[in-house]
Amino acid sequence: MRRVRRAVTRVFLVAFGVLIAVAALECGLRLVVPAPAFDPTWGMGSSVGADGQASYVPDEELGYVPRIDGPVFNEFGTIRNPYPVAKRDGIERVLFLGDSVTERRRIVDALSVLHGEATCEYWIAGVGGYNTVQEVRFFERYASRIEPDHVVLTFHNNDFFTTPVALRDESGDLVVYAGDRPTHGLGAWLYRNSRVARAVVDWSSERGGVAEVESRAGVTRDALARLRDQLAASGVQLTVLLFPILNPRDRWKPGETRSREIALELFDELGLRSIDLLEPIERSIHDGVDVREQPDDTWHPNWEAGRRMAQFALRHGLLDGGVMDDRVSIHADPSRISLASGGQQVLTIDAGRHRAGRSFLVLGSASGTEPSTSLHALPVPLVDDGYFQLTLAQPGAWIRYDGVLDENGRGRAIVAYPAGSDATLGTLHHACVLYQAFPLAFHAVSAAVALELTR
Structure with a gap:
């Protein structure tokens, strides 16, 4: 009986010690880590639309998807636009595939202004937080149904990485999606109020290092090759825009530099038509032009940066078809x-x-x-x-x-x-x-x- 009591006492003391340690860690994190500025139920902004319904919903294959046929995305998984579904003679249907850079449409809107809409339609299937693997799967499931003539994939420097995203499921619990890694089921209260819970999720889905870039190069290559082959079989042109970090090169992190190197290697290996957008960003930064949407945001361009990149892409044949052109x-x-x-x-x-x-x-x-x-x-x-x-x-x-x-x-x-x-x-x-x-x-x-x- 004494042994049982001692064992119970030890378990209690260990549990109490762990509880005290977690509490101390929670207090320490609260002192060091500022409160999140975004809605903690969604790592990239509110998950609730103006109509009170979820803008993004959990998905077994993709982790999450935008609400299809909702106020923002139509039944084809593209952002709503005024174009007719039926294709028009003499009009090239261009589909822009990507993450939040594409979704925020800084480059796409500049292209529509600079190149005009007399010969092109600009369809957007950009989903915030997606990487290339998710983007290709999203295209296969939804956006391919618009039958584009030309797909423009924006390959972000962070597209080898995974973006942890927290969404409420139907039961009200938070499901934290971290790319191809396991999801974490958390109570809403715990995820909202505990810095330790957040730290565990962030640590378990740590991103951005050289090792992660290299470890995900293979699966990213496979996704690009699959997209290339599917489009080629349908006679659809593919162009990849390589999007840079919005920082001077000497301030890039090792993982960011390695991401660029591997991306260029993959494009060359797969024979992909690509346009590198680093030059207009480097030139803009050198000239003192602000290129960021927010001061501390090195991932999203402002309107001026979007215009400069669009102009550069057009000069390098983005919407010229990449083939013999009688206009030359x-x-x-x-x-x-x-x-x-x-x-x-x-x-x-x-x-x-x-x-x-x-x-x-x-x-x-x-x-x-x-x-x-x-x-x-x-x-x-x-x-x-x-x-x-x-x-x-x-x-x-x-x-x-x-x-x-x-x-x-x-x-x-x-x-x-x-x-x-x-x-x-x-x-x-x-x-x-x-x-x-x-x-x-x-x-x-x-x-x-x-x-x-x-x-």
Whole structure:
């Protein structure tokens, strides 16, 4: 009997000691950790809409989803818009897929203003807190039904990570979703009032380090590959926008730097058409332009940053289709040069004002225009020969041009031969190619123009 009493006493003392320790920890956290500014029932804002119903609901596969066919999201899982469901001839249906950056539409709205809506519809399927794996699954289940012509996936720097989100289930308990990790069932009162309970959830779903980025690279790659293959099978174009941290690079955390490195590696490995948005953000920060929606928020751009990134994306062919485009015109004058007397051919390029500031190459071939040469899947109407490789490897060396379209989307190049040149007689062909340098991608090409070399 004494042994039983001693055992009970020890258990009681241990439990009491644990209780005292937890209470002390709770007091310490309350002194150190400020009270959350957001509704504790939802890690990213209120989970209740204006109609009193939940804006987001738990989901077994995705963790949570926005309320489908509610006041914000329609039956297709896209934010409500004025476009008809039936597709219209001559109008490209562009679907923007992503997380809260896409949902808050800073970049998308700027695109609609800069590019216009005469030829494009801008559908948005952005869900706050989602990572790439969730975004692809959400597309497969809901947004794919709008049958887009072009899917633009915004890959956020934090898309390898998981965002813990707390939602009330039907019984009123809080379910904390932490990506692909186990969920935690907590009472609403405990989660709302206990800093220790919050700390346990945050610790168990800790995010943002190099190890987590690397551990989730595989599942993220699989999701990207699946999206690529599904869209390719349907003839739908895919473009990935790589979104940066809104901080100078020297202030990025190791996990943020590693996230960018792995993302670029995956895009290259999978052959994805991508546009890196780091350059306009770095330039803006260097120029002293505020790019953040909130002073301490390095994840969400303000309107000015959205405009600058949209402008950059358009200049790099976001809505150009990424294929041969007859709007890139090239005019050659004259079409013939006598090597005896010498002369020069002026190539005038017009790619359209929406491509102002884009980089371009002028490539040539001494062997004709067929068969064409593929540059990253873009067919260039020039035969790959020694002259082609020379103009590709040494741009501006044999043909004079600065390589950047002016504010009207125009450029000029000069092919010159001095009098008495000993070049081989025959016909050269030249074409203009629009491209981005990093990650390397070729977006549009002109027709080929001829230059006949005579005696």
